[in-house]
Amino acid sequence: MPAAHQSEAIVLRTWPFGEADLMVAFFTREQGLVRGVARHAMRSRRRFGGALEPMTHVRAAWTERPKQDVVRLDRFEILWSPLRDPVDYRRAAGLAFLAEILESALPERAPEDDIFRLSLVAAPALGGGSLLPVTYFALWITRLLGWMPDLNTCAVTGASVRGETAYYSPLRDGVTCARARPSGSLPLTAETIAAAHRIFQHSLPTLLQDSPAMPVLQQLRRFVVSTLERHLEERLRSARALLTL
Numbered sequence: 001m002p003a004a005h006q007s008e009a010i011v012l013r014t015w016p017f018g019e020a021d022l023m024v025a026f027f028t029r030e031q032g033l034v035r036g037v038a039r040h041a042m043r044s045r046r047r048f049g050g051a052l053e054p055m056t057h058v059r060a061a062w063t064e065r066p067k068q069d070v071v072r073l074d075r076f077e078i079l080w081s082p083l084r085d086p087v088d089y090r091r092a093a094g095l096a097f098l099a100e101i102l103e104s105a106l107p108e109r110a111p112e113d114d115i116f117r118l119s120l121v122a123a124p125a126l127g128g129g130s131l132l133p134v135t136y137f138a139l140w141i142t143r144l145l146g147w148m149p150d151l152n153t154c155a156v157t158g159a160s161v162r163g164e165t166a167y168y169s170p171l172r173d174g175v176t177c178a179r180a181r182p183s184g185s186l187p188l189t190a191e192t193i194a195a196a197h198r199i200f201q202h203s204l205p206t207l208l209q210d211s212p213a214m215p216v217l218q219q220l221r222r223f224v225v226s227t228l229e230r231h232l233e234e235r236l237r238s239a240r241a242l243l244t245l
Contacts, residue, residue, distance in 0.1 A: 002063050005071075007031060008079070009060040010119055012103045014052050016042065024052060024073060025103050026060060027119070032110040033103065036062050036071035050083055051076035054099040055123045080120075085127055090245055094126045094134045096238040101138070104232050105145060114144050121204055131221070131245060132211045136204050138224040139196060147231045149174040151193045156180035165189050170226045186226075192219045218243075 007030040017023040022041040028034050041048055051058050057080040062071040082095055098119065106112060122137035142148045149155065152162050155174025166175035167185040175188060195212040211217070225239045 002065050004061070004063050004074075005031070006059065006061045008116075009034075009058050009076075010102070010116070010123075011052055011054055011056045011058060011076070012099045013054060014038070014041075022052065023070070026058075027102050027106065027116065028060060028111075029113065029116050030111060032112060033106045033108045034062070034071060035069070035108070036073040038073045047075050048073075049078070050081060051078045053081065053083060055095045055119075056081050056083075057120060057123070080124060082123065082126075089241075090129065090131065091126050093238060093241040093245065094131060095123065097134055097236070097242055098123055098137055100236055100238045101141060101228065104234065104236065105141065105228070112144070115141055118144070125204055125208065130208065130211060131217060131242070132207060133204060134242060135217050135220050135224070136199055136207065138221065138228065139199050142224055142227055143200065145231070147227055149227070151175055151188070151196055154180055161193075163190050166193060168223055168226065170230060173230075186222065188219065188223055189216075192216050192223075196220060 007028040009026045009028040012025040012027055014022045014024050017037055020040045020043045022038045023035060024038050025035050038048055041052065056078060058076040058078055060076050061074040063074060064071045102119065118137060118140050122133045125133040151166065152160060154161055154177040156176050157180050159177050161175065161177050166188045167181040168175045168188060169182050169185045172182060176182065195216045199207060221242060225236060229235055
């Protein structure tokens with residue numbers, strides 16, 4: 001028998017499916033990542049309206065049939081929309097980055113309430129010219145997924161790198177001291193590492209009142225994108241736009 005479901009959800013991506021339908025990837029609070037078909041969504045916007053924009057927070061209703069991986073979407077009620085505020089290039093790039101990481105990193109049908117709550121904090125905070133919410137989200141999701149290395153200890157020698165510049169490689173886990181620095185590695189200054197620790201210790205609203213400097217945030221984003229891509233074993237398309245900002 002078909003089973004009806006309702007849950008808070010975050011829309012991640014849509015793409016054409018047949019002549020008039022859309023396939024939708026959405027991250028639900030109760031069932032994790034789900035994929036479903038929005039029937040006739042390209043012909044009529046009556047049931048879904050602007051609710052299919054990436055990173056829209058919705059109350060989703062869908063029907064699941066036995067032995068079918070793809071569900072049928074019934075309706076999305078908008079709880080928060082990124083279209084409520086102006087969407088410039090910087091904000092659009094940040095929203096795309098959040099959505100791509102969520103779809104790429106999360107296993108299907110696995111609830112991740114901490115990551116869901118993180119997304120609801122980071123997405124509305126984008127805007128005002130700051131990319132701190134993007135960096136905050138990227139660092140925290142890497143930590144919640146268990147992929148964040150120890151930034152205080154050299155992964156090769158075990159020596160402390162506190163107060164020093166550490167180095168990382170896109171091809172290796174962890175950071176190293178200067179003595180064990182591999183060829184082609186990139187620096188993480190002591191100031192950047194201190195900023196990462198501060199992000200893990202404070203809320204996003206608190207950090208927005210006294211944000212780390214732009215070069216520090218840029219260096220942190222490069223590091224965390226490198227870490228995510230190594231574990232995902234794929235390139236994050238949206239990250240390329242962010243790394244130019």
